[in-house]
Amino acid sequence: MTDLLHVLLLALLPAGGNFLGGVLAEFLPISRDRLSLALHAAAGVVLAIVGVEIMPQALNANPAWVVVATLFALSLIHI
Numbered sequence: 001m002t003d004l005l006h007v008l009l010l011a012l013l014p015a016g017g018n019f020l021g022g023v024l025a026e027f028l029p030i031s032r033d034r035l036s037l038a039l040h041a042a043a044g045v046v047l048a049i050v051g052v053e054i055m056p057q058a059l060n061a062n063p064a065w066v067v068v069a070t071l072f073a074l075s076l077i078h079i
Contacts, residue, residue, distance in 0.1 A: 058067045
């Protein structure tokens with residue numbers, strides 16, 4: 001198998017999973033509890049990405065207190 005074909009097949013996996021999940025969501029009933037669990041899991045993934053990828057770069061900013069003050073101000077807006 002060529003490298004290009006291998007990469008294309010790996011790239012199709014998320015697309016296929018997304019399509020299959022959409023089809024299943026159309027035909028299977030989902031309770032509010034399961035929907036809430038799925039949304040909380042998605043929020044956890046987003047927070048993990050922020051924590052691992054973005055925060056180390058943001059904390060290297062000069063001065064770092066600007067980043068902390070901005071995050072604090074944004075948290076006050078959503079209260």
